[in-house]
Amino acid sequence: MGTARYSGEFKRDVVALVESGGRRIGAVARELGVNPESLRQWVARSRAEAATSGEGGEGPLSPAEREELQRLRKQVRELELEREILRKAAAYFAKETGR
Secondary structure: OOOOOOOOHHHHHHHHHHHHHOOOOOOHHHHHOOOOHHHHHHHHHHHHHHHOOOOOOOOOHHHHHHHHHHHHHHHHHHHHHHHHHHHHHHHHHHHHHOO
């Protein structure tokens, strides 16, 4: 007996169906023609990833998304520092021209 390959999107949709509907894994698996143990593993993996990511909603971040998030956070810190420097410079020059 061969193994079926399901797309990531299909797996996410089926897991969402189980989690949002409060339906039993066995019932959903029979309805969709999926092996109940496979579905059980997908649900467990999804819950584990959600728990370790610290995120709700859309699930965990991919490595590329995590890298981009780090890059963007660094950029935000740099821009905030630049803004603070410019604010202080503007205050200094405003005070100097007021003399």
